[in-house]
Amino acid sequence: MTKSSHSSRSLRRQPKQQRGKERVEKILDAAAAVFDEVGYAAATTHQIAAKAKTAIGSLYQFFPDKAAIFRAMELRHIERVKAMWAQVNTQEVTQLPLRHMIHTLVNAVVELFEQPVSRVVFVQFYSSREIFQLIDESMTQQAIDFATHLFQQRNPALDEAQCSLLAEVCVHSSNAVILAALRNPDQQHRQQLTQQIEELFVSYLEPYMGDNRLENVMKVMKCPHCQSQQLSRNGYRRGKQCYICKACGKQFVTNSMRSRALKTHE
Numbered sequence: 001m002t003k004s005s006h007s008s009r010s011l012r013r014q015p016k017q018q019r020g021k022e023r024v025e026k027i028l029d030a031a032a033a034v035f036d037e038v039g040y041a042a043a044t045t046h047q048i049a050a051k052a053k054t055a056i057g058s059l060y061q062f063f064p065d066k067a068a069i070f071r072a073m074e075l076r077h078i079e080r081v082k083a084m085w086a087q088v089n090t091q092e093v094t095q096l097p098l099r100h101m102i103h104t105l106v107n108a109v110v111e112l113f114e115q116p117v118s119r120v121v122f123v124q125f126y127s128s129r130e131i132f133q134l135i136d137e138s139m140t141q142q143a144i145d146f147a148t149h150l151f152q153q154r155n156p157a158l159d160e161a162q163c164s165l166l167a168e169v170c171v172h173s174s175n176a177v178i179l180a181a182l183r184n185p186d187q188q189h190r191q192q193l194t195q196q197i198e199e200l201f202v203s204y205l206e207p208y209m210g211d212n213r214l215e216n217v218m219k220v221m222k223c224p225h226c227q228s229q230q231l232s233r234n235g236y237r238r239g240k241q242c243y244i245c246k247a248c249g250k251q252f253v254t255n256s257m258r259s260r261a262l263k264t265h266e
Contacts, residue, residue, distance in 0.1 A: 024062055027052045028076060031069045032116035040070065040124065040131050067133070074134040077121040081139075084108050085146050091235060094153040098210050101154070102201045109174070110194050113182060123182050143171045155209040166208060170201060225250045 030052035034043045045066050049056040063069045088108050093101055113119045125135060147167035152160065174197050181193035223231060228247035235242050244251045 020062075023052075023054065023058065024072070027054065027059055027062065027069065028073055029116050031066070031073060032120040035070075035124065036116075036120050040066075040128055045069070067131075070131060071133050073117045073121055074132065077118045078135065078139075080112055080115060080118055081143075084112050089146070089150065091153070094150055095233070098206060099198075099202050102198050102205070105150075106194065106198045106201070109178070109197075113178065119182055123179065126179055140171060140175070144168050147171055151205075151209065158208060162208070166205065169204070173200065223248060223250065224252055 027048065031043070031048045034047050034051050038047070043066060045059055045063070046056055048066065048069065049059045052059070063072070088105055093104055095101075096104065113122060121135070125132060144164065144167045147170055148160065148164045151158065151163040151166055155163075158166075177193055177197050177200070181190040184190050184193065222228065223243075223245035226245060226248040228245050230246040231243045232246060233242070234244040234251055242251055242253050
């Protein structure tokens, strides 16, 4: 959730034609550049219009002031974050080898912050939070909840509290490194920093959901019907991992076998 679940529209009028939509995007990208160069407080709508190479009257057709422009930038960032989450929240991603899975997730985040609007919104949040109208700390919690869900899909033998703790560490640590990277003017060093996020996550998560770990978990789980340990994953049902027993051919979901799996570990 953000500060307002039913936020007021930031645009004075909604563009209906493609040309108008492109103009709005151009204004938002220009605003991101101006806010990045001089800061939000010093920025003016005239500077933004000049950067966008559009008349100030054209800008005012869509935005009454720079606060409305920034609110539209917040909305655009929220939309892109949710689109990114939807892109990586798939069974195919969570069942990749650990390094490949982490690489896919990190690349999606890097691509997000290659967008000028998202990059500036993220940096501004940690420097002048008072200008924000829609985004607050609850968005960080949404990211933690999202990562928790991915980790539960990755290793259903982990309970929700453990997955949530792992997710919290990953989100906060990655935010810190991303912020340092985005603030660094050296492009090469920025890339080196973001690449280290992948190494950090692989090392941190390997004991909990590494490839060998998951193979061992599968070996100790038993079919609740015939007690066979010859199991294989069989997709998801209502958000829970499904399995099929190779011995008896019956299917079951995570919860029906989790207690046995945990007892075997103990």
